[in-house]
Amino acid sequence: GAVVSQHPSWVICKSGTSVKIECRSLDFQATTMFWYRQFPKQSLMLMATSNEGSKATYEQGVEKDKFLINHASLTLSTLTVTSAHPEDSSFYICSARMDSNQPQHFGDGTRLSIL
Amino acid sequence: GENVEQHPSTLSVQEGDSAVIKCTYSDSASNYFPWYKQELGKGPQLIIDIRSNVGEKKDQRIAVTLNKTAKHFSLHITETQPEDSAVYFCAASPGAGGTSYGKLTFGQGTILTVHP
Numbered sequence: 001g002a003v004v005s006q007h008p009s010w011v012i013c014k015s016g017t018s019v020k021i022e023c024r025s026l027d028f029q030a031t032t033m034f035w036y037r038q039f040p041k042q043s044l045m046l047m048a049t050s051n052e053g054s055k056a057t058y059e060q061g062v063e064k065d066k067f068l069i070n071h072a073s074l075t076l077s078t079l080t081v082t083s084a085h086p087e088d089s090s091f092y093i094c095s096a097r098m099d100s101n102q103p104q105h106f107g108d109g110t111r112l113s114i115l
Numbered sequence: 116g117e118n119v120e121q122h123p124s125t126l127s128v129q130e131g132d133s134a135v136i137k138c139t140y141s142d143s144a145s146n147y148f149p150w151y152k153q154e155l156g157k158g159p160q161l162i163i164d165i166r167s168n169v170g171e172k173k174d175q176r177i178a179v180t181l182n183k184t185a186k187h188f189s190l191h192i193t194e195t196q197p198e199d200s201a202v203y204f205c206a207a208s209p210g211a212g213g214t215s216y217g218k219l220t221f222g223q224g225t226i227l228t229v230h231p
Contacts, residue, residue, distance in 0.1 A: 006158075034219075043204060043221045044159065093158050103149065104219065106158035 001027050004096050006107035014115055015086060021079045021110045023094030029074035030096035034104060035067070038091040050077050084114045117142040119207050121222025129230050134195050136225045138205035139187040145207040147217070148181060148188045153202045153224075162203075163190070195229045202226050 003026040013019055023033055032051050036044040048069050050056040056069035066088075068080040077096075081088055091111055095104040118141040128134050140148075146167035151159035165172045165179045165188065172179050176195075181188040192199055205222040 004158075041224075043223050046218060046220075049218065095158075100217075103161060103164065106151075106160070108158045109156070111156070 002105040003027055004030075004094065004105045004107040006094055006110050008110060009108065010111045010113075012113045012115065013084065016083055018080055018082045019084055019112060021081075021092055021094075021112075023077045023079070023096065023107055025075045025096040025105075028096075028098050030077075031074065031099050032097050033071055033077040034095045035069060035077075035079050036093045036095070038093060038109070040091075044093060047079075081112065084112070086114045088112065089114045117145055117207055117209070117220040119205060119220050119222040121205050121225060123225060124223065125226045125228075127228045127230065128195055130195060130197060132195055134190075134192045134199070134227055134229075136190045136203055136205070136227075137187060138189070138207075138222045139185075140207040140220075141186065142207070142209065143186070144209040145220075147208040148179070149206050149208075149219070150177075150179060150190045151204045151206065151221075153204060155201075159204055192227075195227075197229050197231050200227055200229045 005024045007022045035047045038044045047062045048056045048058045050069050050071040052071050052074050058064045071077040091109050093109040095106045097104045121138045149164035152162045153159040163177050163179050165181050167183050176193045178191040203225045206219040208219045209217040
């Protein structure tokens, strides 16, 4: 149980385009989803916390207009990287939890490469 | 905010040996300490966790110890196998209550290589 799926797993696109990444909880309803970014050989850095039906809370230094997060349902959150540039290339990982009394379950990440 | 330091950054052992990874944290409010295993191209998978009201927890070949006074916790893997090779991350999280889970702050990761 507690499966989190991300799509796509890998995307390459040209500089200036926008890219949408989906995070789905497959067998549970997630009141909270988290988005992380991981650069090569580095740790996971939390970007934002998303609660269903409300605006995401962004960590310091993360541009909310650059990284748009939508959590419109209890099983789906999306991260849109707007006007992506090469420096946005990274591994983006989401996690989801049912409620604050449950641990986070992680997806398998999305490798984003901006040319 | 919380700061988690993890050592060593790389660890190489022979199959059958034990491996120990250590982490320290800064925020005394942290009370939940999970350990994750991340394989190449995958997301992190929870392998064991511990809360601050417990000093040690064991699950088969994996154990975690916590010293709340010193603010450090460690992962112990015994009888290592090649399939244990991966990147391991510790994390710390405050909780609003005894069973709740807050925001995770991760350590820098340890690349474990188990040689057959």
